[in-house]
Amino acid sequence: MVEAAPSLRQLPSVDRVLRQPDVATLIEKHGRVETTQAVRETLAALREEMRPGAVVDDTIITSAVLARLDARAKPRLRPLFNLTGTVLHTNLGRAILAEEAVKAATSAMREAVSLEFDLASGRRGERDDHVRALVCELTGAEDATLVNNNAAAVLLALNTFAHGREAIVSRGELIEIGGAFRMPEIMARAGARLCEVGTTNRTHPRDYADAMNPETGLILKVHTSNYRIEGFTAEVGARDLAKLARQHHVPFVNDLGSGTLVDLSRFGLRKEPTVRESVEEGADLVTFSGDKLLGGPQAGFIIGRKDLIAAINRNPMKRALRVDKMRLAACEATLRLYRDPDRLAQRLPTMRFLARSMEDIRQQALRLAPALAEIMGGSAVVEAAPCASQIGSGALPLDTIPSFGLVIRPKGSGQAVEALSAAFRRLPWPVIGRVAEGALVFDLRCLEDESLFQRNLASLRDEIAS
Ligand SMILES: *Cc1c(COP(=O)(O)O)cnc(C)c1O
Numbered sequence: 001m002v003e004a005a006p007s008l009r010q011l012p013s014v015d016r017v018l019r020q021p022d023v024a025t026l027i028e029k030h031g032r033v034e035t036t037q038a039v040r041e042t043l044a045a046l047r048e049e050m051r052p053g054a055v056v057d058d059t060i061i062t063s064a065v066l067a068r069l070d071a072r073a074k075p076r077l078r079p080l081f082n083l084t085g086t087v088l089h090t091n092l093g094r095a096i097l098a099e100e101a102v103k104a105a106t107s108a109m110r111e112a113v114s115l116e117f118d119l120a121s122g123r124r125g126e127r128d129d130h131v132r133a134l135v136c137e138l139t140g141a142e143d144a145t146l147v148n149n150n151a152a153a154v155l156l157a158l159n160t161f162a163h164g165r166e167a168i169v170s171r172g173e174l175i176e177i178g179g180a181f182r183m184p185e186i187m188a189r190a191g192a193r194l195c196e197v198g199t200t201n202r203t204h205p206r207d208y209a210d211a212m213n214p215e216t217g218l219i220l221k222v223h224t225s226n227y228r229i230e231g232f233t234a235e236v237g238a239r240d241l242a243k244l245a246r247q248h249h250v251p252f253v254n255d256l257g258s259g260t261l262v263d264l265s266r267f268g269l270r271k272e273p274t275v276r277e278s279v280e281e282g283a284d285l286v287t288f289s290g291d292k293l294l295g296g297p298q299a300g301f302i303i304g305r306k307d308l309i310a311a312i313n314r315n316p317m318k319r320a321l322r323v324d325k326m327r328l329a330a331c332e333a334t335l336r337l338y339r340d341p342d343r344l345a346q347r348l349p350t351m352r353f354l355a356r357s358m359e360d361i362r363q364q365a366l367r368l369a370p371a372l373a374e375i376m377g378g379s380a381v382v383e384a385a386p387c388a389s390q391i392g393s394g395a396l397p398l399d400t401i402p403s404f405g406l407v408i409r410p411k412g413s414g415q416a417v418e419a420l421s422a423a424f425r426r427l428p429w430p431v432i433g434r435v436a437e438g439a440l441v442f443d444l445r446c447l448e449d450e451s452l453f454q455r456n457l458a459s460l461r462d463e464i465a466s
Contacts, residue, residue, distance in 0.1 A: 008336050010055050011047060022062045022415040028078035030069050037070040047320065048172030080430040081453060085403060085443030086352045088258075089180055092432065094291040094298070094393055096446075097330055100143040104333035105326045115325045121246060130328055134335040138261050141286070141303035145312060147332060150257065151181050153300030153322040154288035157253050158190035161308075161313045162213045164193040170203040170236070172229055173219040174191040175223040177257075177394065180278075183222060192217060208244055218251045219244065221283075225257040225394025242282030251284040251308055256393040259288025259301070261338050267355040270392075270399055275303070284308055290327075295350035296328040296334035353392065353446050354401065361404040361444050362386075368444070368453070369406055375460050380410040380420065389445045405433075414438065421465040429456045 016038045027035045042064045046056055047464055065315060082092045097105070107113075118125035128145050135144035147153050158167055167187055174180040174196065187194045195216070197207040201444050208219065221239050238254055243254035256278055265271045272293075278286045285308055290299030300321075302312060323331070337347050345355040367385035373382040385407045388400035410416035424431040429452065433442040447453060 007067070010050070011043055012051075012061070014043060014144070015356040017043070017061055017065070020058060020062065023065065026066060030073065034072070035065070035069065038065050038072065056225030060290060069231055072429075078430060080432055081456075082446050083159045083431060083433045083442035083444065085389040085405070085434060085441070085445065087350060087389060087446060088292055088392035088395070092394055097297060098295065098334060098337055098348050100337060100347065101330040101333040105297070108325045108329035109236070113325055113329070113365060115328070127322065129329055130332050131335060134332065135301065135303055136357045139277045139286075139303055139336060143154070143306040143308050144301060144303040145307040145318075146290075146323050146328065147300045147302065147318070147321040148323060149291075149298050150255070150287055150289040152246050153188055153302045154253075155190050156315060156317055156321055157251075157285055157302060158187060158192045158218070158220070158288060158402065159317055160312050160338055161251050161253075162187075162190065162192035164191060165193065166190040166209060166211075166213070167220050168195045168197055168211050168216060169222060170207070171196045171199045171200050172198060172203055172233075173220075173224055173236060175222055175224060177228070190317050192434060201229050201232060205236050205238055205240055205244070205329050208236060208241065212244070212248050212250075216248060216250050216294050218253055221252070221254045222393070222448060223255060223257040226397050228398055238281040238283055242284070245284065246282075251305075252282070252364060253285045253287065254278050254281075254283035256286060256288040257293075258292035258391075258393055259286070260293040260395070262341055262344065262351075264293075264354075264396075265339060268339075269354065269398055269401065272396060276305075279303065290331055290334075293350065293391070293395050294334065295348045297330040299323055299327055299331055304453050322451040349448075356445055358386075358404060359401050364444050364447065364450065365404045365406055368450070371457065372406060372408070375457055376410075376464070378409065378411070379464065380408050380416075382406060382408050382430045387441055389443050401445070403443050403445045407439050407441050409439040420464075423460065426463055427456050427459050429453075431456070 011174055014036065018036060022037070023035065042061060044066070046061070050056065080092070084092070088094045113127065114128050116125050131146055132144050147156060169183065174183045184194050195211050197203060197211045219320065221238060222239055242252045245335060256275065259274055259275050260272055263271055275286060275288060283304060285302055285304035288294070288301050288419040290296040290301065304308065337344060345351045362384065367383055369384040376382055384404065387405040388404050390400050408420065410420050417435055417438055417440055421433065421435055424433065431442065433440050
């Protein structure tokens with residue numbers, strides 16, 4: 001106590017710091033409340049660190065206040081370079097929106113919009129009106145509604161048709177998707193009793209048929225998004241399930257997960273069933289995500305029979321899961337792009353990334369490697385080398401797309417590569433790659449703004465030096 005007293009007196013008061021001319025300009029920029037808080041926190045931190053008898057001069061205090069304010073002013077949600085090689089990376093925000101969608105969302109944010117207003121009649125409208133016609137045109141479905149995400153779409157379908165009843169699903173399709181989306185738990189929350197049929201690797205038509213009973217609310221088929229069962233396997237096709245469901249007068253719901261509106265073989269990828277094909281196979285309802293292969297904002301589509309969509313819209317839970325005007329605007333603009341499939345690979349970033357030729361990516365890697373090698377100096381070996389991208393978010397989980405990237409192999413201990421990837425994460429635009437076999441790999445498939453990437457690298461010199 002007696003010893004600490006002199007050092008406390010060496011620090012100026014909050015008021016005195018605030019009266020300094022340099023700090024006054026900070027108040028102008030950050031506001032009085034925020035600056036006062038920063039001064040208070042700075043003085044408290046210095047008091048902790050100070051040795052007894054030490055003197056702290058004003059410039060140290062001012063620059064500490066400035067650093068604190070700058071750190072607090074930086075957004076937490078930061079734009080970054082996704083060079084992981086996973087095009088639809090859930091942790092990095094999945095699909096990047098098309099410019100048309102960005103414009104539409106921005107306008108919906110700035111202006112009043114006809115969200116639930118029918119301009120023709122002057123009466124109340126429905127928010128689904130803005131996408132219904134487009135979705136039906138692109139998928140062949142009778143009707144459509146939009147909710148928060150595909151998890152919500154599945155939850156809502158289960159709750160509407162199987163609450164207090166049974167939902168039949170194959171044991172081979174009881175998926176868990178990253179985070180907490182596990183089919184049995186979603187069922188429980190929807191109030192549906194899970195009726196599992198078949199085995200992990202083989203489920204037959206008679207398994208479903210034997211399970212049908214008066215308590216059955218629906219039959220559900222789930223796309224096994226992030227895994228594949230191979231070997232001695234059997235599953236029942238959507239057409240057969242649709243027929244069985246019709247015989248028993250219950251809906252057949254096909255959860256496609258990613259769901260694609262175009263045939264991916266256009267882009268040299270393996271074919272996944274399209275949403276239109278799933279509708280044609282006779283599903284009463286089809287659910288899929290907005291921000292996976294579709295390339296739009298986070299959303300969940302429920303499409304299919306008019307009477308069933310009407311029942312879903314009458315479910316009070318729908319209100320809690322509906323989309324806002326910004327996402328609705330972005331969805332509409334994204335769907336509109338699908339009317340011109342030939343230009344999709346130019347306009348829709350997800351498709352543009354997937355369609356990018358290996359040669360184009362290789363040329364980019366060859367351009368960037370020397371600049372990066374120069375910055376790394378002797379601390380690492382940098383080379384342009386082939387690598388493999390994947391779509392991500394549960395589309396074609398085992399397929400990779402040949403790509404090209406920068407491979408940075410730091411000299412030194414095993415921790416050197418972790419330190420290096422941390423340095424890249426601290427850049428003004430953090431660069432996220434993947435670590436493989438002692439090297440940091442940047443897959444360049446999703447790198448479009450090359451000049452921003454180059455400018456960003458300039459800060460790397462300081463990061464590596466520190
Ligand atoms: C991704 C996925 C979901 C969840 O979709 P979100 O849009 O992430 O909510 C549900 N079912 C399947 C089969 C999926 O692949």
